[in-house]
Amino acid sequence: MRLVLNVIWLVLAGLPMALGYALAGVICFILVITIPWGIASFRIASFVLWPFGRTAVDRPTAGVASAVGNVIWIVVAGIWLVIGHIASALALAVTIIGIPLAIAEIKLIPITLTPLGKQIVPSDRPFATYGDTLAV
Template identity: 65%
Template structure:
């Protein structure tokens, strides 16, 4: 079922969203100072391509000062606008019965689009076991 939903997601918006995050990652990596946001954009792009069966968690070890400051800068510069875009497309997807799971997946992208630094993508079908002790 996850594979079918991922294919439908990819066709009806996932590819375009992933392409947008990928292009933002390239731009951020070209501007040397914004490389951490570029890496986070690539991570979000991979999650956006195939969201069903995966989830986003905080990285083990907690967030430091840099991710906190970086997330605040990201939130002000781009995060709010990206989140608004995800909400708008989620409403558009939820119009049909088939689109409801796609809308939910779009809403799952909002927390990581607001604060992308310090996040990790893991499979959701098995519990995450930290190797950091």
């Protein structure tokens, strides 16, 4: 079932969103001081391509710098991205087949709002340690 949902997601929402996050990551790398947000943007891009079967959890080694960076991110871009995800979720929820996709869209909000200090892990291992998870 995950494969079917991921393929439908890829076509309807994943590819355009991933391209947007990848573009934002490239821009962040060009503006050298924003490289941490660029890395987080690429992490989100990989997550939005194939979200079913994976989840975002807090990285245990994240510190004060991640928290400060997330506050800056929320003010600059996080709020607007969350509004976009909510609008997209509402549009997807109109059809029956879109309801699981809308749920996945809502699932992206925490990592979109605070991308620094997060890691992507398989859904069956949400409490995995940092060293033995997906290196995304």
